[in-house]
Amino acid sequence: MQSEFDGLISNKTWELVLQPCNVNIVHFYMHQPMGFHDPHHLDYVCRLKKSLYGLKQAPRSSYQRFAEYVSSIGFQHNTSNLSLFIYQHGDALSYILLYVDDIILIISSHDLRKSIMALLASEFAMKDFGPLSYFLGITVIIHACGLFLNQSTYASEIIARASMDSYKPSATPVDAKHKLIITSYGTPYEDPTMYQSLYIALWLASLSTPTEKLVSYTNADWRGCPNTRRSTSTYCVFLRDNLISWSSKRQPTLSRSSAEAEYMCVANVVSESCWLNNLILELHFPLPQTTLVYCDNVSVIYLSGNLVQH
Incomplete structure (x- = not known):
């Protein structure tokens, strides 16, 4: 990320300026990225100097232009991932994954690839980097x-x-059960x-998350944070034997019981599993079996199965 941020500055795409107030001229600004603040200009913001594809508008406009064009040649917008476009006509199937100005093109035949590449090249300045x-x-x-x-x-x-x-590498580089407290170890870094x-x-x-059955495992560390007394939600989702999604995150609110903390964790993994199911379905590879969610809290299992509570 540091090299990308330095590239924005060296390419003169962004410049650090004082945050404007009561200005009528239209410019585009963003806060300095987290972890990359200029220590000598903390009150400065980044101002956009140029956009992609030679447009005068913000980068969102370049995305809109790309989306409108690929839609005009038969691609459909994926509702689960706004950067994914899908084309299907009979046995012909193609995916376009867009990130800023980088594109991944997945196709089902060589002829389809040549056709789509020609259409994209006729509208945008592109370079094919091969496989x-x-x-x-x-x-x-x-x-x-x-x-x-x-x-x-x-x-x-x-x-x-x-x-x-x-x-030297270590199988377990830190003590997984050690609790860090803000005031326990010296002074904070400047x-x-x-x-x-x-x-x-x-x-x-x-x-x-690279993408016939999803299996999810979930657990919560009730009141595990010694500073905030909040719980930590953890889950992992497998497709066959492949780990495709995982998370370990402190919960935003306090839980009064371990069951409440576990239930919030189950809700998170169910939401993630539904998103993955919808994404795979839109990729035209529906899963034949129901997703399984494993939880080690009996109270949460009964609560989840109680239709009165849902």
Whole structure:
């Protein structure tokens, strides 16, 4: 992320300026990204200097232009993922995944690929980089049985950024049961930007969800945070033997009982499972079996099965 942020500055796409007030001229601004604040200009914001595709409007306009064009050539907008477009005509099937100005094109035949690439090239300035090998921190290895996705390169970059690439690996690098308290260990860092940037990078790595049955496991650490006494919700979702989605996050509110904390966790994993089901359905690969959700709290199981409560 640091290199991308530096690229925005070096490419003169954004510049740091004082936050304007009572200005009639239309400009586009954003707050300095978390973890990348300029320590000498904390009250400054970023002002957009140029947009994608040569447009004068904000980048949202470039996305709207792309979406309208691919819709005109037969693609449908995916309702579960706004960056995904799907084309189906008989046996012909194609997907377009858009991230800013990077595109992944998945097609069912070589002729369809040539046709779609020609249509896109006639409207946008494009360059074909060949078979997919790396995208948004995910390395793609193509073999006879399909695709193998991993984030080893991205993880190595995070470790190098923290100057830990010379350290020896450990199966369990920290005590998983240790509770950190704000006032327990010395004074806070004067400049926590390095930690914040590493945290965001690891958080982005945890968002990766590659896509006949979904199985979800859930658990909650009731009042596990010693500072706020809030619980931590954790879940993981498997498609066959593949882990495709996971989360470990502190709950936004206090729970009066372990059952309440577990129930909130179950609600989160059910919401995630429904989203994954809808996404896979829109990809024209419906799951033949019902999703299973496992919870180790009997009270929550009975509460979830009580139709009066729902």
